[in-house]
Amino acid sequence: MGPQQHSLHLCCGSFPITVLLQVIKCKAAVLWEANKPFSIEEVEVAPPKAHEVRIKIVATGICRSDDHVITGALVMPFPIILGHEAAGIVESVGQGVTSMKPGDKVIPLFVPQCGECSSCLSTKGNLCSKNDIGSAAGLMPDGTTRFTCKGKAIHHFIGTSTFTEYTVVHESAVAKIDSAAPLEKVCLIGCGFSTGYGAAVQTAKVKPGSTCAVFGLGGVGLSVVMGCKAAGASHIIAIDINKDKFAKAKELGATHCINPHDFTKPIQEVLTEMTGHGVDYSFEVIGRADTMVGGIAAHVPPPTSFTGSHQGKLHPAQPLPAACTAGHVFAHKGSLVAVGENDLQVFKRALSSPSLLHKGACVFRLPGRGR
Numbered sequence: 001m002g003p004q005q006h007s008l009h010l011c012c013g014s015f016p017i018t019v020l021l022q023v024i025k026c027k028a029a030v031l032w033e034a035n036k037p038f039s040i041e042e043v044e045v046a047p048p049k050a051h052e053v054r055i056k057i058v059a060t061g062i063c064r065s066d067d068h069v070i071t072g073a074l075v076m077p078f079p080i081i082l083g084h085e086a087a088g089i090v091e092s093v094g095q096g097v098t099s100m101k102p103g104d105k106v107i108p109l110f111v112p113q114c115g116e117c118s119s120c121l122s123t124k125g126n127l128c129s130k131n132d133i134g135s136a137a138g139l140m141p142d143g144t145t146r147f148t149c150k151g152k153a154i155h156h157f158i159g160t161s162t163f164t165e166y167t168v169v170h171e172s173a174v175a176k177i178d179s180a181a182p183l184e185k186v187c188l189i190g191c192g193f194s195t196g197y198g199a200a201v202q203t204a205k206v207k208p209g210s211t212c213a214v215f216g217l218g219g220v221g222l223s224v225v226m227g228c229k230a231a232g233a234s235h236i237i238a239i240d241i242n243k244d245k246f247a248k249a250k251e252l253g254a255t256h257c258i259n260p261h262d263f264t265k266p267i268q269e270v271l272t273e274m275t276g277h278g279v280d281y282s283f284e285v286i287g288r289a290d291t292m293v294g295g296i297a298a299h300v301p302p303p304t305s306f307t308g309s310h311q312g313k314l315h316p317a318q319p320l321p322a323a324c325t326a327g328h329v330f331a332h333k334g335s336l337v338a339v340g341e342n343d344l345q346v347f348k349r350a351l352s353s354p355s356l357l358h359k360g361a362c363v364f365r366l367p368g369r370g371r
Contacts, residue, residue: 021047021092024054028164030149032079034072038163043081043154045166046146048094053174054146055106059184060086060162061219063191069157077138080155081147083162084110085191087183091166100176105183107190110158112173130172132159141170160190188219196223196285201231204281208232213271213279214254216286217245222252224283229253237271237279241291260294267294 024045029038048054066082068074090104100106110133114120117129127133130141138155139145146168147154147161159173177186196219200206212228214221217240228236229252238246238254246257256274260267272278284292 023047024166026165028081028147030079030081030154031070034070034078041149043147043149043164045164045168048092048168049142050095051097051171052094052140052168053090053097053100053106053171054092054166054168055088055108055174056091056166057086057088057162057164059187061187061190061192076136076157077155079149079152080138080157081161081164082157083164084108084158084160085187086160086162087177087187087190097171099171100174105177105179105181106174107177107186108160108162108167108169109173109175110160110191112159112170114172128172132156140168192219193223196220197227199283200224200227204283206231206233206281209234210280211235211237211275212281212283213237213239214283214285215239215291216284217242217249218285221285222249224285225249225252225254235275237274239267239291260291263294267292
């Protein structure tokens with residue numbers, strides 16, 4: 001697809017105005033195939049169609065989800081422009097766009113909000129049915145792309161594609177923000193901050209006066225800490241094997257910081273001793289067994305049975321599969337509790353495949369009150 005012009009017809013009083021929208025040539029990081037380096041290319045970015053917005057990207061973050069596409073863990077069509085955590089300025093808008101105008105500061109949304117589908121209208125969730133996460137088509141809602149490079153169509157990434165100087169998103173997948181917002185900071189709201197903060201205040205709905213444990217103090221984990229503090233938690237225990245993160249965690253609201261490597265016992269026992277009863281809420285934000293287990297776990301004999309928990313229903317104790325060894329799982333008084341994907345079949349599959357546990361496919365919640 002070569003350079004082209006699109007016209008946008010506006011009215012100023014009784015006088016019609018026609019604005020010609022040009023194809024923009026700019027730089028972008030294109031991923032041509034999995035497990036290969038990004039290639040900085042000149043790409044053509046088509047003008048926005050009806051109900052679309054073209055954005056000049058000012059700042060973008062890098063998320064592990066982007067890396068999952070590189071490694072092939074997250075299957076997407078190639079070639080593709082990745083990136084989904086960003087902030088920018090509206091360059092132009094397509095016909096019918098009324099929520100924003102050129103010059104507005106915005107944040108692209110990889111989970112759109114059409115406001116019309118059953119998910120958007122539900123009080124129980126907001127995963128808009130018009131998202132591109134599940135289908136992974138790598139296209140705009142009309143089934144086409146706005147990117148070309150060397151005469152080839154380039155796919156979008158979950159409706160955003162921010163590793164480029166300009167991108168095009170649907171109007172429902174962009175949020176207008178305050179004109180004074182520093183874009184190099186608020187870009188994190190596009191993914192990392194909202195993921196962690198939302199886990200505490202929206203998903204877990206942390207209660208005032210509660211005790212929380214946060215495993216992993218990266219960008220998302222620190223956002224969980226902030227969410228727990230905003231929700232009124234009285235004790236926020238931050239856990240990481242990197243002590244350099246403790247100062248920032250305390251600055252953002254953590255009341256205690258512990259390193260599992262400093263103890264000779266599994267970390268859940270340490271937490272139980274610290275609190276006297278366990279924690280009210282536990283957040284796994286790292287996917288590393290040595291952070292979740294810690295201490296002596298890799299050197300003690302594996303438990304011989306487990307009691308599985310699925311949505312609050314206890315199942316009879318069963319023999320622990322031989323494939324599971326100490327260091328892959330941990331036990332509290334002979335019991336293991338599955339969280340994360342919260343699916344009994346996934347739980348059983350993970351128990352029979354220690355490698356999945358190492359990758360964080362199934363993790364375990366610490367024993368505590370109010371479960």
